[in-house]
Amino acid sequence: MTGRGSFFYGSFFFLIIAGLSACAAAKPHTGIAWISDHAIMVMTIDGSDPVTFVDEKSDHGGLAWSPDGTHLSYHSNRDGNYDIFVRDAAGRNGIKLTDDPDDDMDPTWSPDGTKIAFSSKRSGTWELMVMNADGSSVQELTSLPGKDWFPDWSPDGASIVFQGGTEGNDSEIMIVDARGGPATNLTNTPSSDGTPVWSPDGTQIVFVSNREGNADIYVMNADGSNVTRLTDHPADDLWPSWSPDGKKIVFASYRNIDNDLINKIRDDIYVMNADGSGVMKLTSQGAENTEPVWSPLALPGG
Ligand SMILES: [Ca+2]
Ligand SMILES: [Ca+2]
Numbered sequence: 001m002t003g004r005g006s007f008f009y010g011s012f013f014f015l016i017i018a019g020l021s022a023c024a025a026a027k028p029h030t031g032i033a034w035i036s037d038h039a040i041m042v043m044t045i046d047g048s049d050p051v052t053f054v055d056e057k058s059d060h061g062g063l064a065w066s067p068d069g070t071h072l073s074y075h076s077n078r079d080g081n082y083d084i085f086v087r088d089a090a091g092r093n094g095i096k097l098t099d100d101p102d103d104d105m106d107p108t109w110s111p112d113g114t115k116i117a118f119s120s121k122r123s124g125t126w127e128l129m130v131m132n133a134d135g136s137s138v139q140e141l142t143s144l145p146g147k148d149w150f151p152d153w154s155p156d157g158a159s160i161v162f163q164g165g166t167e168g169n170d171s172e173i174m175i176v177d178a179r180g181g182p183a184t185n186l187t188n189t190p191s192s193d194g195t196p197v198w199s200p201d202g203t204q205i206v207f208v209s210n211r212e213g214n215a216d217i218y219v220m221n222a223d224g225s226n227v228t229r230l231t232d233h234p235a236d237d238l239w240p241s242w243s244p245d246g247k248k249i250v251f252a253s254y255r256n257i258d259n260d261l262i263n264k265i266r267d268d269i270y271v272m273n274a275d276g277s278g279v280m281k282l283t284s285q286g287a288e289n290t291e292p293v294w295s296p297l298a299l300p301g302g
């Protein structure tokens with residue numbers, strides 16, 4: 001009896017250890033999240049240890065870390081149309097935040113983490129909406145004739161930058177007060193300018209433009225002045241996102257750094273210094289790798 005008792009006790013103890021190990025394996029991610037084909041993945045900032053965060057065989061995008069790095073919001077069409085979802089940084093406890101029959105995409109958090117702005121087609125044309133971070137109290141923020149997409153909330157909380165404009169040219173970088181009001185056009189170019197993201201100190205905005213022939217990454221002051229080109233490659237360079245210290249920018253590109261050719265089939269994730277120097281490739285999974293976003297908790301270091 002003593003032996004059986006010890007055996008059962010031992011098995012019970014083993015299960016506790018196994019349970020603790022499972023908890024440890026689900027520790028929060030703090031690296032770079034990105035879209036790999038239809039899955040959301042997370043890797044360390046040097047490109048190692050890629051893990052699957054969400055894989056629901058649906059189309060995902062619009063990745064946005066919460067300001068404290070504890071949650072990742074995104075859009076998914078898993079229920080037939082696009083809605084905004086959020087999970088904790090370990091990839092668990094998924095919650096559906098919007099449930100409108102029209103498309104809701106591109107979430108971005110207010111810097112205090114209490115609100116989420118997003119793009120929605122529910123009022124006819126694409127407009128920016130703001131809701132509480134639990135999905136309640138949705139309010140329309142813009143009412144512009146063009147499509148208003150890719151909002152990014154300023155670090156000081158005062159304004160939201162987005163890709164929008166007028167009917168016929170809605171690929172300008174626009175800024176609107178986070179409480180609503182008229183929008184200001186920062187770019188005013190015949191080219192396509194889009195996917196703007198504030199620098200962590202709020203003084204600059206990085207964005208993509210095809211003003212010099214193909215999609216490259218540019219940075220400008222937050223008032224639209226001093227536009228500087230960061231990438232100069234015949235392949236399309238897309239989806240810039242800053243490191244939390246503002247020293248690096250991660251992005252997606254169809255360039256192939258191994259032989260300097262353009263990979264027309266798929267793109268990969270690259271990182272560069274904020275002045276455009278020192279480009280390094282991070283992914284090589286043989287998938288379409290795009291939309292990288294750098295966790296606020298993953299400091300470059302060194
Ligand atoms: Ca929806
Ligand atoms: Ca609109």
Ligand SMILES: [Ca+2]
Nearest residue numbers: 215233235237
């Ligand atoms: Ca390019």
